[in-house]
Amino acid sequence: MMPLNDITAAKKTLRARALQTRMALSTDDWAEACARIQDCFLDLFETADFPRIHLYSAMLLRNEIDTETLAIRLLRAGKEIAVPVMSFESRTLTHFLVDEGTRWATNRWGVSEPLNGIPVNPDTFGLIVVPMVAADVHCNRLGYGKGYYDNFLKNTTALKVGLCMECCIFEQIPSEPHDVRLNHVITENRFLSATV
Numbered sequence: 001m002m003p004l005n006d007i008t009a010a011k012k013t014l015r016a017r018a019l020q021t022r023m024a025l026s027t028d029d030w031a032e033a034c035a036r037i038q039d040c041f042l043d044l045f046e047t048a049d050f051p052r053i054h055l056y057s058a059m060l061l062r063n064e065i066d067t068e069t070l071a072i073r074l075l076r077a078g079k080e081i082a083v084p085v086m087s088f089e090s091r092t093l094t095h096f097l098v099d100e101g102t103r104w105a106t107n108r109w110g111v112s113e114p115l116n117g118i119p120v121n122p123d124t125f126g127l128i129v130v131p132m133v134a135a136d137v138h139c140n141r142l143g144y145g146k147g148y149y150d151n152f153l154k155n156t157t158a159l160k161v162g163l164c165m166e167c168c169i170f171e172q173i174p175s176e177p178h179d180v181r182l183n184h185v186i187t188e189n190r191f192l193s194a195t196v
Contacts, residue, residue, distance in 0.1 A: 007174040015142055018134035018168040022063045025165070034066045036188035037163050041129075042073055044191075050126035050159070052080040054095060061110040064131055065163035075099060082120050085113045086148060093152050095120050125158045130182060134168040139182040139194035142173050153180035161186065 025033070045053075055071055058064040071081050084093035086107060096117025103115040130149055134142040141162055143149055153160060160180070166187040175181070185192040 007176055010174050011142060011145070011176075014170060014173060015133050015145065018142065018170075019062065021167045022133075022165055025063060025167070030063050030165075033165055033188040034069075037065050037165075037186050038069050040186050040188075040191060041070060041161070041163065044186075045127060045161075046073060046077050048127075050079065052082065052120070052124050052126060054082045054084070054122065054125045054128040054158070056129060056131040057083050057112045058131065059109060059111050063165075065165070067129065067163075070129070071098070072100070080120075082122075082125065083114055083117065084148075084152075086111070091147050091151065093122075093148055095122050095125075122152065122156060125156065128153065128156065128158045128160050130160055130162045132162050132164050132168075132185075134170060134173065135162055135164045135182070135185045135192070136170045136173040137192060138172070139185050139192055140173045140175050140179065141182050141185075147178070150178050150180055154178070159183050166190070 053074060055067050058067050060066065074081055081098055082095040083098050084095055086093060096114045097120050098114045098117045102117055104112045105115050107113050130141060130153070132141045132143055160182040162182045162185040164185050164187055166189045169187060181194050183194055
């Protein structure tokens with residue numbers, strides 16, 4: 001087993017490489033990849049039996065997979081959509097139900113957060129759509145290193161699905177004890193499932 005300091009350093013290197021690669025995508029390539037990932041996600045989950053879905057709000061300045069189209073389509077399909085609000089002090093997420101009339105504000109990381117959503121207990125989510133910098137073929141997720149989603153995901157049994165650009169998929173990402181593996185990762189080219 002790799003020492004913890006080595007794991008942290010390896011993750012930092014992979015994170016930097018993935019972010020550089022993702023940020024180098026042209027606007028057209030990014031938009032096309034987002035559309036293909038959105039289409040795959042909707043084919044799988046738009047009519048699936050998940051009445052309440054947690055959906056991240058994308059950091060578009062970092063070329064994350066856009067989730068606005070997903071939110072609109074899922075709301076119109078009768079799903080309840082919850083979006084997180086970040087607490088920078090405690091590194092936790094609070095969740096709010098949103099609809100097409102929700103008012104939004106941008107936080108200091110450039111993430112849109114609801115101003116007038118209805119607070120909701122995260123135990124009620126059947127499906128959680130997770131942001132990431134990168135993933136591996138075994139559905140290990142690499143986030144931004146702040147722990148917001150690891151803290152949230154460790155306490156839920158909901159299905160965890162990540163959206164990731166194919167250019168940010170690695171063969172293996174080293175994991176630490178606090179890291180939570182996802183059930184699935186969707187890229188513009190494939191649908192990955194975690195191995196046990």
